[in-house]
Amino acid sequence: xxxxxxxxxxxxxxxxxxxxxxxxxxxxxxxxxxxxxxxxxxxxxxxxxxxxxxxxxxxxxxxxxxxxxxxxxxxxxxxxxxxxxxxxxxxxxxxxxxxxxxxxxxxxxxxxxxxxxxxxxxxxxxxxxxxxxxxxxxxxxxxxxxxxxxxxxxxxxxxxxxxxxxxxxxxxxxxxxxxxxxxxxxxxxxxxxxxxxxxxxxxxxxxxxxxxxxxxxxxxxxxxxxxxxxxxxxxxxxxxxxxxxxxxxxxxxxxxxxxxxxxxxxxxxxxxxxxxxxxxxxxxxxxxxxxxxxxxxxxxxxxxxxxxxxxxxxxxxxxxxxxxxxxxxxxxxxxxxxxxxxxxxxxxxxxxxxxxxxxxxxxxxxxxxxxxxxxxxxxxxxxxxxxxxxxxxxxxxxxxxxxxxxxxxxx
Amino acid sequence: xxxxxxxxxxxxxxxxxxxxxxxxxxxxxxxxxxxxxxxxxxxxxxxxxxxxxxxxxxxxxxxxxxxxxxxxxxxxxxxxxxxxxxxxxxxxxxxxxxxxxxxxxxxxxxxxxxxxxxxxxxxxxxxxxxxxxxxxxxxxxxxxxxxxxxxxxxxxxxxxxxxxxxxxxxxxxxxxxxxxxxxxxxxxxxxxxxxxxxxxxxxxxxxxxxxxxxxxxxxxxxxxxxxxxxxxxxxxxxxxxxxxxxxxxxxxxxx
Ligand SMILES: Cc1ncc(COP(=O)(O)O)c(C=O)c1O
Numbered sequence: 001x002x003x004x005x006x007x008x009x010x011x012x013x014x015x016x017x018x019x020x021x022x023x024x025x026x027x028x029x030x031x032x033x034x035x036x037x038x039x040x041x042x043x044x045x046x047x048x049x050x051x052x053x054x055x056x057x058x059x060x061x062x063x064x065x066x067x068x069x070x071x072x073x074x075x076x077x078x079x080x081x082x083x084x085x086x087x088x089x090x091x092x093x094x095x096x097x098x099x100x101x102x103x104x105x106x107x108x109x110x111x112x113x114x115x116x117x118x119x120x121x122x123x124x125x126x127x128x129x130x131x132x133x134x135x136x137x138x139x140x141x142x143x144x145x146x147x148x149x150x151x152x153x154x155x156x157x158x159x160x161x162x163x164x165x166x167x168x169x170x171x172x173x174x175x176x177x178x179x180x181x182x183x184x185x186x187x188x189x190x191x192x193x194x195x196x197x198x199x200x201x202x203x204x205x206x207x208x209x210x211x212x213x214x215x216x217x218x219x220x221x222x223x224x225x226x227x228x229x230x231x232x233x234x235x236x237x238x239x240x241x242x243x244x245x246x247x248x249x250x251x252x253x254x255x256x257x258x259x260x261x262x263x264x265x266x267x268x269x270x271x272x273x274x275x276x277x278x279x280x281x282x283x284x285x286x287x288x289x290x291x292x293x294x295x296x297x298x299x300x301x302x303x304x305x306x307x308x309x310x311x312x313x314x315x316x317x318x319x320x321x322x323x324x325x326x327x328x329x330x331x332x333x334x335x336x337x338x339x340x341x342x343x344x345x346x347x348x349x350x351x352x353x354x355x356x357x358x359x360x361x362x363x364x365x366x367x368x369x370x371x372x373x374x375x376x377x378x379x380x381x382x383x384x385x386x387x388x389x390x391x392x393x394x395x396x397x398x399x400x401x402x403x404x405x406x407x408x409x410x411x
Numbered sequence: 412x413x414x415x416x417x418x419x420x421x422x423x424x425x426x427x428x429x430x431x432x433x434x435x436x437x438x439x440x441x442x443x444x445x446x447x448x449x450x451x452x453x454x455x456x457x458x459x460x461x462x463x464x465x466x467x468x469x470x471x472x473x474x475x476x477x478x479x480x481x482x483x484x485x486x487x488x489x490x491x492x493x494x495x496x497x498x499x500x501x502x503x504x505x506x507x508x509x510x511x512x513x514x515x516x517x518x519x520x521x522x523x524x525x526x527x528x529x530x531x532x533x534x535x536x537x538x539x540x541x542x543x544x545x546x547x548x549x550x551x552x553x554x555x556x557x558x559x560x561x562x563x564x565x566x567x568x569x570x571x572x573x574x575x576x577x578x579x580x581x582x583x584x585x586x587x588x589x590x591x592x593x594x595x596x597x598x599x600x601x602x603x604x605x606x607x608x609x610x611x612x613x614x615x616x617x618x619x620x621x622x623x624x625x626x627x628x629x630x631x632x633x634x635x636x637x638x639x640x641x642x643x644x645x646x647x648x649x650x651x652x653x654x655x656x657x658x659x660x661x662x663x664x665x666x
Contacts, residue, residue, distance in 0.1 A: 012544050013541070013544065014512055014539045014540060014541070014544055015539065015541065016468065016469045016538050016539060016562070016564075017538070017541065017561070017562045017563065017564045017566075017567060017575070017586070018564035018565075018566050018586060018589055018590075019566075020541065020564070020566070020567065020571060021566045021567065021568060021571070022566070160475060160476075160479065161465065161466075161479060166466065170466055170467075170468055173468050174468070174471070174590075174591045177469065177589060177590055177591060178589055178590035178591065179589075180566060180589060181566075181589075276517075278513050278516065278517065279512050279513045279516050279539070280466045280511075280513050281466060281468070282468070282539070287513075289513075289517070291517065292487055292488045292514070292517060292518075293464070293488070293513040293514050293516065293517030293518070294464065294465040294482055295465040295466055
């Protein structure tokens with residue numbers, strides 16, 4: 001029998017004693033909410049009135065024609081409030097926090113999308129809010145930092161370790177163990193100690209629930225494949241969950257191949273052979289680590305995929321062969337982004353563009369009668385600095401230099 | 412002799428025992444060697460040696476930095492175990508390892524415990540391994556006469572304290588407050604009430620740590636706890652004044 005909080009041998013709650021009671025309470029509130037149909041109704045209502053749910057499923061006709069294979073459909077999580085799937089999880093946890101009667105929320109963020117969503121939720125519900133973000137990510141996702149601060153959140157730039165997502169998570173845990181009585185840690189992805197993986201996946205299941213109805217209505221049949229990028233795995237769990245037991249639907253998770261899997265500069269845990277089982281950040285999963293169990297540095301052009309661990313639920317699905325894992329390199333991602341903008345007028349986040357890369361590779365070999373769904377986890381506006389840099393855009397550079405000069409003169 | 416009995420015997424001679432903490436490989440193994448020597452010569456009763464981990468979740472800035480710096484210098488688990496064995500051979504006080512579970516998991520639980528037993532290490536503190544998450548770790552350690560020290564927190568309910576008492580061995584480590592290692596703890600009335608709850612829940616020796624750093628702190632713990640734990644403070648001291656300053660600091664703590 002599988003132990004509570006485990007998915008096969010993955011998951012668990014490896015937490016310091018000071019959090020024991022808090023996790024017990026969180027478990028209780030979560031299981032109450034899960035068994036209360038009114039809670040889900042309340043959640044659906046918030047998501048449809050405050051966010052933009054249901055998000056559309058867009059038939060990418062030009063891309064489909066371009067590749068000449070399967071019909072490509074895009075699930076538009078970019079149209080969610082704050083521009084990513086992160087809002088689904090955050091608004092759900094916000095409702096739980098209200099039930100728990102806590103007044104302060106903290107969160108970690110990589111790409112800044114989860115921090116944005118949390119700051120937004122905190123503003124709406126009137127919670128104090130602190131966001132932990134690795135210094136490297138603060139530098140590459142400056143626009144999100146600006147918005148978080150404007151919404152009243154305190155953004156703490158974490159200068160330890162690799163100064164990316166995992167270090168932000170460690171720092172958020174340090175805050176939590178100090179302030180457990182008043183504070184809820186809004187975990188951003190389907191990772192961390194139980195019940196977070198299950199809870200985050202539950203809130204994200206709204207994506208797949210909508211997608212199945214939409215594809216049946218628009219295409220008349222189930223999709224043959226679904227693609228989602230995988231950082232921690234929350235958007236993937238969201239869109240995959242509803243289809244796990246649907247026959248004939250293949251689920252494909254796309255990890256960050258960075259500069260290439262063989263360069264060591266990537267964040268591919270389930271695809272490739274660089275990861276091994278480990279226990280860190282409160283749970284057991286596949287981690288990128290050395291033989292001593294020390295976590296390795298990761299790399300991706302997309303801050304939100306740049307993480308050493310992965311959802312324990314995905315580790316289990318990977319082990320059982322229920323999800324196929326692939327990776328996309330930074331260069332492929334920029335190319336797919338370029339094509340998607342030109343052909344469809346849609347700007348995927350760099351994270352989401354990983355899923356597009358794999359779909360583009362596979363679509364041509366499929367029949368035009370078949371449909372594939374790409375889960376577009378977020379929109380690319382936040383990545384404007386990174387994307388402009390990658391495109392080496394001369395007029396953008398000129399603009400930045402001009403602005404810099406103006407600011408330095410006005411000092 | 413089992414760690415618990417050893418501590419009880421030592422406690423008969425002193426009104427409070429002292430446990431100190433070092434991070435292996437920080438600032439260097441040579442410095443560790445000198446620091447341990449000074450600690451033992453000046454009356455420290457027990458030493459926890461932290462095997463560094465890249466994600467020291469329960470540690471504050473001082474110990475975290477020491478972990479990361481040690482790893483940056485190339486410290487490996489094998490070197491830590493060799494050093495620990497050397498200390499246990501050289502000095503006649505109990506030595507423990509403190510580390511996070513992944514280090515032990517990657518090494519192999521049984522292999523790690525066997526290695527501790529063979530090299531005279533008496534106990535283990537693993538802050539991210541609650542007993543309910545472990546299958547065979549606690550029982551195998553007990554078979555090999557290695558104590559597994561569990562932690563009490565001010566947030567633990569009475570029921571939980573009793574549960575932890577049953578699962579652990581050697582002594583109980585009481586966190587003086589919520590939070591991570593390093594910042595100052597107030598040893599006030601709330602703390603006393605909490606410590607009384609701890610005392611009631613276990614017959615094992617009680618160690619108190621987290622923010623204990625001065626002679627006043629130690630004095631305040633006498634009669635209430637069996638052992639005081641000095642963690643971040645000696646690391647700060649070695650950073651500021653070098654390994655040579657530790658001896659005097661330790662002597663002053665109990666005078
Ligand atoms: C737009 C976007 N997509 C995907 C991710 C990756 O997260 P997950 O794997 O949990 O979906 C992030 C994370 O920050 C993100 O911002």
